[in-house]
Amino acid sequence: MKLFNQTSKRLSTQPLYTNRRRRKLNMGETIGLAWSSLLANKLRSILTMLGIIIGIAAVIAMVTIGRGAQAQTERQLKSLGSNLLFVQSGVALTGSPASQGAGSATTLTWEDAQAIASTCTSVSATAPVLNVRAQVVRSELNTNTFIVGTTPEFVQVRDFLPLTGRFFNQADVEQVARVAVLGQTVVGNLGLTADNAVGQTIRIQGEEFFIIGTMEYKGSSQFRDQDDQVMIPITTIASRIVGVNSLQGISVNNISVSAKSPEEMDAAQFQITNLLRLRHQIVPPRSDDFIVRNQADLVSASNAVSRIFTALLGGSAAISLVVGGIGIMNIMFVSVSERTREIGIRRAIGARSSDILWQFLIESIVLSLSGGVLGIILGVTTSSLINLALGWQIGVALDSILISLSVCLGIGIFFGAYPARKAARLTPIAALRSD
């Protein structure tokens, strides 16, 4: 009795707290409760999160790589020159801008290029290109490269300027001059530098050429390494290197066209198509023997590749997230049956079934979101490494992080709902009886 004597006075006093209507459970505390129960099973929680971690990391990496590839493509296309259109020889296969036939037959001529430049009002300049792969020799060094026969407009149309020396001019073309302008890769391969190349001589298919200039660095595009080519006058390549003079004049592989402005690209394309149909006497049912492609076509062709890549990554991310979600559902079921007695105790002392529902739902959401945060960390790290390796400057977009977090929230709710409902539906006495 001694034990209670000292406290009996207190017990008899009026209660400090009267029975009151219950309030809603504090969300912060429920989250804290979920945390502590996840921390109580650290390894299990981490393993459960793995699917989410990998899935989210893949999403972040996917978005970063996708954007990087797109930016890269756009940069490369821009380097080809602004407002650029390509006219290529060949028969267009239906709906396929990248048809195999393009450029294989030579139906275009230099005269076509001149006609386009003089007739089409939306065109500012054209540069015909007749090219061939050939061996270029300087003393004991040689390199296999592209010989591009063109006109002085090439500089303007391709937005490609000489670095040292000069590009050939109209007089060089008229005189069928044996002059060459070298890309920097060729300069290097022939043991020269941009500064000492001008004035040297090289041999192309046995013909001697005088180097009058070198081109600025352009970098490689997925179309061609633009530094690995040698530019010579179109008349020279036609008469000395290739020699495919058709009845209409000098045949060319393609014609680069620059439209007057980006807005006039479509008009230019229309005018060129009409003009060439006229010149080539194409009337139905004959189909066009040329293809006019704009940059958008090229962008979409190259984007298709990165889109497939993105879709693959996205697919594996989605599978990983679903598997992760199922893992969470599974572990939540385990958690509910492990803690059935706890549920019974909580119900017995006054928890409503909705309190139990929230407890387990929040736990599942916390589990999923924690996985998401770890996945974001992993994804950002991976993306930074990819950026570093490929020399891209693509930051991880904030929206991809926000999307990831909302996806995790969704997964936590979706896959946690059923186990939580199971927990909430237990009757107090059934839950208490379990062991």
Next chain:
Amino acid sequence: MIQLKEIVKTYRLGEVSVPVLRGIDLIIDRGEYTAIMGASGSGKSTLMNIIGCLERPTSGGYWLNGQDITQLSDDELADIRNYQIGFVFQQFNLLPRLNALENVMLPMVYAGYSKIERQQRAEEVLVQVGLSDRMTNRPSQLSGGQQQRVAIARALVNHPELLLADEPTGALDTKTSHEVMDLITTLNQQGITALIVTHELDIARQTRRIIQLQDGLIQQSDTSFNHDLGTRTK
């Protein structure tokens, strides 16, 4: 305070129905101190669970403080368990991951008290049950008697008017059994209505009224014997 009228509880095991309570009529007044006795399987726990709003009767009427319990929703029953009734179990039923203080605070969490209010009140009750120096111990770091006192503190924390204890001393040795019973007796003396289930006549004799249950029916409701509470504990 408690009014039971023809309470019937029948469990259904597949095709067969097992009648456990077969028509219980019982009135318990405010401040009473009552023991329920009876053979194993006679339905004592079932009756306690119904009175404690953990289960619903199959049929019959139950009024607690004049309120018709059978008409209440599950959430309302949860609220009644939360602050009108304190339930003490034979197996203590403390949450193993929480310490004594946190276990005692738990009913207040569901009542919506703030953290400070909870802490203050839980400490107060733990002092009342004589555990002022064991507040941060987990159940595994407490003896059986101490665990049961934590459970009693938890039952008291929301100021219930009714204390239900289903074999509160069933898992304890004789000495700690008496300590726990002394605590319940003291609480009853201070005004709480107490109802306990026990197998031991020695324990039951500390109450003022003994109800004998047999095969789901009240056999005897005995208040004639004389309890001399003072003499034994002196």
